[in-house]
Amino acid sequence: MKKTFLKNKKNIQFLIIGLGLIGGSVAKRLSKNGFEVLAIEKSKSHLNYAKKSKIIIGSSEKIDSTKKLFVIVALPPKVIINNFDKYLDFFHKADFITDCTSVKKSLLNKIKKNKLESKFILSHPIAGSEKSGFLNSNQDLFTDKITTISKHEGLSIPTLQKCKEFWFELGSKTHNLDPKLHDKIFSLTSHLPHVVAFSLISLFSKRNTSEYKKFIGGGLKDFTRIAESDPVMWENIFSLNKNNLLKDINEIEKEINKIKTFILQDNGRKLKEHLKKIKKTKESLNR
């Protein structure tokens, strides 16, 4: 990608809001690439560590008004919305703003309400992990990952271009995805699986004896990875994607009930047919 906005590195400052897994990884990569990085982070120890190790040059006091300000908001989605006004000054100063969250629609409403739709673009790097926090961040987190970016009404073309350049700078590919469709797709492919995994581990916790523990390798282990994900982040995501997610939860309940009914009725023939169809779907995903 030919850089136009990011080529003059001395002319730009990045302000990262939130130094968690995502924000920390963004900061590490940008500073390594020679950019000036500032950060706002409530954990004093993480902020100091980031300063000492030259990942950032400081916090908002280091904003230089003669330079262009690129703001990357790397907070859980509800935390952004609830604290939007607190960061409005930075948003107004900024030349470019993006987020990194897994729910889009409610944040877009907030952006429009504050008339920031020209320079605030929605991003979602598919690079999350059950390992959360600054201590797990690393400069290569986005390498060869996909980041969805969402065009919306009122977005300026230079903002879209800056967003593509920004993720390219971090090693990620970008993929356009409408905000509404984004929230529907991620409800099914990510948020619902998390609901189910959390539920399975919750049930398991009620029988968590050493005998049970010995045998989680037979299937349950596949579910435990994502059940270790950050509770604050996932409460935020479940709450904000409420409508899509409740619909999908109802759908999965129907699916589970379908298998339950076949078992209850001793209908082995139909159960076998049903599982065969599912295996075919799964095989089509490998292609």
Next chain:
Amino acid sequence: MKKTFLKNKKNIQFLIIGLGLIGGSVAKRLSKNGFEVLAIEKSKSHLNYAKKSKIIIGSSEKIDSTKKLFVIVALPPKVIINNFDKYLDFFHKADFITDCTSVKKSLLNKIKKNKLESKFILSHPIAGSEKSGFLNSNQDLFTDKITTISKHEGLSIPTLQKCKEFWFELGSKTHNLDPKLHDKIFSLTSHLPHVVAFSLISLFSKRNTSEYKKFIGGGLKDFTRIAESDPVMWENIFSLNKNNLLKDINEIEKEINKIKTFILQDNGRKLKEHLKKIKKTKESLNR
């Protein structure tokens, strides 16, 4: 382990009933270890291939009545029960019999009914995979795996010892587990996760567009592995472990409903607390 029953290899014949993933792997390892292996298998091509490649020396016509017969039944659990009478002659001739299935109680009833409890012992190698069939079998499938073996009333001590030696010969450790407790534990740790994974992929198949497909990495991918498992095997398991599994399905429905209710009531505080507890359970599983 000091071998007593398996030390004189020329004195023993193994008859494997069913050359699938498990039976094929047993046959490959035993023949490699220098034992005489026979097999009963409905697929003529697999049987011929196994003969040509010297994995087996033939089928039941090769039974030598001057030698000890060890029978390994490697069929799906309902298939064993429905065809039990067909194999009774071999069971009566045998010195030792074991199975390899994931549901125990109903097979044990069948064994007792036929007064075979002294020499027929229940085994379950935790070595299953979403890859099924003879073509995926391999001689190292059981290496460093755990096999549960179930003591039951009327079992002779030499049978228990033979069973331990047999799995040791294949590279597996053994672990005693009561048949009833076995079925309860595997209902939760293996059978229920399969129900849930099949359900998620079934729901996904209804929205299986290329856009959805691009983003299954965000959580759903963890579930797809086991949804590729053998439909016949899993119909058998679900049907035979009906009572335990229906109880666990009801429990997981309650767990999912708990999260649904928190979302529905916008009760972020309780939802967060709930997810925090689950994360702790998950972390305790890593220890």
